[in-house]
Amino acid sequence: MKAALIIPALNEERSIGQVLKEIPPDVFGQVIVVDNGSTDQTATVARSLGALVIEEPRRGYGSACLRGLDYLDPETEIVVFLDADGSDVPAEAPRLIQPISEGHADLVVGSRELGSREPGALAVHQRMGNRLAVVLTRALYGFRYTDLGPFRAIRLSSLKQLEMADRNYGWTIEMQIKALRKGLRVEEVPVTCRRRLAGDSKVSGTFAGSVAAGVKILWTIARWGFREA
DSSP states (O other): OOEEEEEEESSOHHHHHHHHHTSOTTSOSEEEEEEOSOSSSHHHHHHHTTOEEEEOOSOSHHHHHHHHHTTOOTTOOEEEEOOSSSOSOGGGHHHHHHHHHTTSOSEEEEETTTSOBOTTSSOHHHHHHHHHHHHHHHHHHSOOOOOOOSOEEEEHHHHHHHOOOOOSTTHHHHHHHHHHHTTOOEEEEEOOBOOOSSSOOTTTTSHHHHHHHHHHHHHHHHHHHTSOO
16 A cells, blocks of 8 residues: 655754654655744755655644645555654554554554653653543543554545544544544554654643643543534
């Protein structure tokens, strides 16, 4: 099945080059880097390594992901989302794609909880927030996710059914909740979580960012949990 890779990026000049170099050959028909308003050389570095670079000046992780989807090759069947900070391991992408290509999954979430983590790769508040979110999701939907990890693969036809709308912190949990509501076949696979290659996270690296992300995630769970199917 033809797969494409979308990498949202904001001021990741020091990491995007290594991330692109680690992408396994002959896996993706397209590699799209969505520059989400960077003020450094993120876009220049990505272009120099052969990525298709798309500009999305409206800040927000969801905004970048949605923008990338607009540029997919019409023949794309699977979309993989990967962070630009080097915390994910691009070489593990086939592990996410395999359950979809074999026909027994529509959405595959890379779980950092099931995989291995470098010391300090996930802050304490990140892990606690993840655990609260997955507990609430299980209570409302009966499915036990272990993580809201950004490294994931989804069948494009299934993604279109979800009518994704969130433009910032709620993107990952919106996808996982809507997948359950739509009856998609969901799997989790273990993935490696590394420390970011450079700099601080735009979300978890600041108190304000962590609080904003946590509130949005919980609000998204509640919003969809009490909405009629």
